[in-house]
Amino acid sequence: MTPDPDVLLAVRDLRVLIGGRHILHGVDLDVARHGVTALLGRNGAGKTTTVRGILGLVPRAGSVLLDGEETVALPTHTVVGRGIGYAPEDRGIFAGLTVAENLRLAERRGAGEPAYPLVHELFPELKQRARQLAGTLSGGQQQMVAIGRTLLNTNRLVIADEPTKGLAPRVVAEVAGVLERAAEAVPVLLVEQNLAVVRRLAGTCVVLADGRTAHRGPAQALLDDAEAARRLLGVGHGPPAAASRTAHASSPTAEADS
Numbered sequence: 001m002t003p004d005p006d007v008l009l010a011v012r013d014l015r016v017l018i019g020g021r022h023i024l025h026g027v028d029l030d031v032a033r034h035g036v037t038a039l040l041g042r043n044g045a046g047k048t049t050t051v052r053g054i055l056g057l058v059p060r061a062g063s064v065l066l067d068g069e070e071t072v073a074l075p076t077h078t079v080v081g082r083g084i085g086y087a088p089e090d091r092g093i094f095a096g097l098t099v100a101e102n103l104r105l106a107e108r109r110g111a112g113e114p115a116y117p118l119v120h121e122l123f124p125e126l127k128q129r130a131r132q133l134a135g136t137l138s139g140g141q142q143q144m145v146a147i148g149r150t151l152l153n154t155n156r157l158v159i160a161d162e163p164t165k166g167l168a169p170r171v172v173a174e175v176a177g178v179l180e181r182a183a184e185a186v187p188v189l190l191v192e193q194n195l196a197v198v199r200r201l202a203g204t205c206v207v208l209a210d211g212r213t214a215h216r217g218p219a220q221a222l223l224d225d226a227e228a229a230r231r232l233l234g235v236g237h238g239p240p241a242a243a244s245r246t247a248h249a250s251s252p253t254a255e256a257d258s
């Protein structure tokens, strides 16, 4: 089979078995070489496990081709060394270290000169707050550290797992803007439940259900199909204001920012 030149990461029949339980039974997904590919699905559908399977953090079978090269049998450090940056679901921030220290710890040997100019251009706040303890940052600022770390190294792909989870609408819009700019520098696989963010950022999407791929296609088309969105995602349309560029002005509500 000739590889699709537009596909950076091709996952086929990914299976994960943990403690005798089949968590994934056949995930297929393609990550586009440009922009944002969204990985969607209800709670417990297997999104995080898919990401962990791609990274080799859980035992997996099937095929994971990065730029046409098989990585499914490689250890995590080798997979990551091939150029995958990861912002995990819980952000993985060291609360007792400063912003600068968190970033410094992410510098990867052999990944070129750390891209501080890019990170500071995208997130001027991280430069201003370099000496602040990361545990004292807001949820949105911590997410910037998590995403900033993935951009520090020359990566071929960035995977962000629910970066807007638990954030106030105003902060969701801010983080979405950051991801939008990040995706200009490097392709992003975005696990996301906020459909307004998906609508704003994603070109294509993959929907998981019960550990399998249930749908693949253009994100816009899925979101415009209320019946399919309800069936596959279990939700109606979210308010688009939460992630729109004008949300700063139009969304006065600032809920608790975790």
Ligand SMILES: Nc1ncnc2c1ncn2[C@@H]1O[C@H](COP(=O)(O)OP(=O)(O)OP(=O)(O)O)[C@@H](O)[C@H]1O
Residues within 6 Å of the ligand: 018, 019, 021, 023, 041, 042, 043, 044, 045, 046, 047, 048, 049, 050
């Ligand atoms: N280490 C594990 N041991 C046992 N079961 C697990 C493990 N990790 C995940 N699971 C189970 O596998 C299923 C998929 O979990 P996963 O975290 O991948 O879903 P998700 O789509 O990321 O969900 P969420 O939207 O809640 O983040 C769930 O039923 C979960 O309880």
Ligand SMILES: [Mg+2]
Residues within 6 Å of the ligand: 047, 048, 049, 089, 161
């Ligand atoms: Mg998850």
